[in-house]
Amino acid sequence: MSEKLFSKLRAYALLMRLHQPVGFFLLLWPTLWAFWIASSGHPNKFLVFLFCVGALLIRSAGCVINDIADHRFDKYVARTKNRPLVIGIMSIREAFSLLFILFLLAFLLTLFMNHLTIMLAFIGAFLAIFYPFAKRFTYLPQSFLGLAFAWGVPMAFAAQTESVPLIAWYVYLIAGLWTFTYDTIYAMVDREDDKKIGIKSTALLFNKFDRLIIFILQIILLLMLITLGIKLNLNKYYYLSILLVLCLFIYQHILIKQRDPKKCFKAFLNNQWVGLVVFLGLVFGMS
Secondary structure (H helix, E strand, O other), X not given: OOHHHHHHHHHHHHHOOOOOOHHHHHHHHHHHHHHHHHOOOOOOHHHHHHHHHHHHHHHHHHHHHHHHXXXXXXXXXXXXXXXXXXXXXXXXXXXXXXXXXXXXXXXXXXXXXXXXXXXXXXXXXXXXXXXXXXXXXXXOHHHHHHHHHOOHHHHHHHHHHOOOXXXXXXXXXXXXXXXXXXXXXXXXXXXXXXXXXXOOOHHHHHHHHHHHHHHHHHHHHHHHHHHHHHHHOOOHHHHHHHHHHHHHHHHHHHHHOOOOHHHHHHHHHOHHHHHHXXXXXXXXXXX
């Protein structure tokens, strides 16, 4: 492989954030929650595989859309100033070509699924495209990310059961609120840079009340997860997982106490374990 080709492939990988898999897991965990609930612990393995690949493709596409939308702003933000479109190792045209390929591959995956899932996939694609632009006009872009990142929940129910029952929307609400919460922590990392360049976020909206609001949202999340366990008649292992989630939330609050950007970013990353713990709670809670 020539050095030029290797450099180009590396640029594509960086644009898709393949070196930062946390976003993939944050997108994947709620989808797996949904599959296990929809199937009572016995999901269609082929569908789970397709959704795992789809999550990787859609997360990558979301990163590309975000970088295209923000390429004029990213150079002013410490965390994003070295992204491929900013430093010029990839062109906007190449980014759009990659985006087309990612969406095409994701669409081809849906052809193995039922009609309802395909229709929901188009809504999911719209949400993924719309989110990066929300920060231009609202201080609540995290709410749009919540809608987008949780959309795998109704899609998983549709794929597994050919329906989206009420319990699916309850899980969707949990996943969306969780996304809103951890992305507010993420927004705390860029707060000062965002303020300078005019980008809106919940971190700026909540200001000095950010930690209090995150605390309240996490309490609501815990109560909703407990209610979910009651609705599904899950066993003690599920509630043990909720206790572990509480410990993870406490750890996150310790990290964000001083609002130090590096520690806030660490608290954000910690949420991948929250998703995993809830998933394991569902798996063993149904056995």
